[in-house]
Amino acid sequence: MRRRDWLPAALGLAASPALRAAPPLRVIYPRPPREVDPRHWYPLQLLEMALQASGVSFELQPSADIMVQSRSLLEVAAGNEAVHIAWSMTSREREQRLLPVRIPLYRGLYGWRLLLVQRDSLERWSQVRSLDDLRKLELIQGHDWPDTEILRANGIKVNPASTADARINMLRAGRGAGYPRSVLEIWEEQGRQRDWARIEPRLALHYPTAMYYFVRPGDTRLAGLVERGLNRLLADGRFEQHFEQVYRGDLRQAGLRHRRVIQLSNPLLPPQTPLDRKELWYRPA
Template sequence: MTLPIMSRLLICLLLAWHMVATGTEVVRFPKPEFEGDHRSDYARQLLQLAFKKIGSKYRIQAADISMTQERQVRELEAGRTIDVAPIPSSAEREARLLPILIPINKGVLGWRLGLIRAGDQGLFAGVKTLEDLKGLSLAQGQDWPDTQILKANGVNVITASSYGDLFKMLVDKRFDYFPRSIMEIWDEQANNADTLVVEPHLALHYVYDAYFMVNRKRTRLAQDIREGLERAIADGSFDKLFQQYYGERLRKAHLETRTVIELKNPLLTPGTPSDRAELWYDFRRGAANPK
């Protein structure tokens, strides 16, 4: 039975009064793009941890609609529908929004393995250098910063507007190699187990990650998130959560046995905290600075 308009209005007013009385502030966070999309689970848990560390009464709430990366940027910039999002960085995005310059994923977003068609492993056996990689066709989302990074390194990249379409395009032989972060590739391969495998030989690396970003006017929210993250870094709870989500995936990647192709990232800004070794994962130097 539908509640009368006045009753619904009264409920909303009571909820608003309760939030004011208790000091609770709702922070809207992006809704997953599709059912079963867990790519933002860790970031949401990290944000919750940051709020817990400062003893705040922020309450995270999912947005009403799902949206792409670029739509998230537009909504934050306009001050609509979401208040904070884990946004992969670029100079343009950092100029349009207010970033909290602590890499959410310790730079693992820049450690890439490849999804390929089952049976195509031999195609990559001789690939050892960037020049070799240029002989293959890769793909990314059209509004992903990774696309600009790969193209800046001379790599042949095709794009698609839909995340889901990229998997279909790979199966249909529209390209050869789909670079995915270590954080997400295992779930994606499991969802396409009949047709796709993780290429066992290569790893791509560029200094790159996502930051929590907010509207440029939300300075207090940004300060609170930064303070919470810094406290979580200091007491080890940031690393504990990171290992909880990604430790096994990093071990499964066996980066130490792979040929690592280093790529330059022209999107890095002067604010990139590359001098803080504890913020970046690099298996070659533990948590050392990957600069």
């Protein structure tokens, strides 16, 4: 066989379609409820941006079933193929079961809470000025939320419920004086109850926390790609630009620098939380 004939044959393996291009990385995320449009879903938008910035070829796919947060975390922890990545507020327990990407998606703003209250209770709330005052009241939270444990650790009474409807019904029935919600989500919540609910106008609660992407235990490749992409978005300003585009209006309405802030401790915060990276956290100007 002449040299020019056997050289392509010898290299045929390297030139085969299977080896020319690796298949794209398939990433399954929790399918949202039907009322959520994935095209405008901030954590999914940011995930897609991060994977694009990482330089990997990928395909994002929703899970077969709609998944609430608690189920998506269980599925990720199980390490099966139902879902590969989810996002949630961090805690020591969650970081033991799951692999976190320690870049706060919402710049720590899930630890900045305003209070949804009954319209007729605003006068009562005007007397609340300190943590000691707050401890005289009972607040409503999700039964499996880290926030519930955080509030209780600060001596605040909590009446938990498992569903969003149940929490709203409890507040309306007076089975709790207030319902703390992140500054990024309370406006939509109040808008659905505008006939009887108000956002308390003077107070904010604050505790350090972070909402992270979590991946399956041992999936260091996906965790590394997402972290690399997020850091590139931070470095070139696209992270903050996108965040501001989505949440500028909510933060303007919140007016955090004009509120009395009640500081709470967070005993659930893992020691690895990157509090020293100032560029990761929102600070009221």
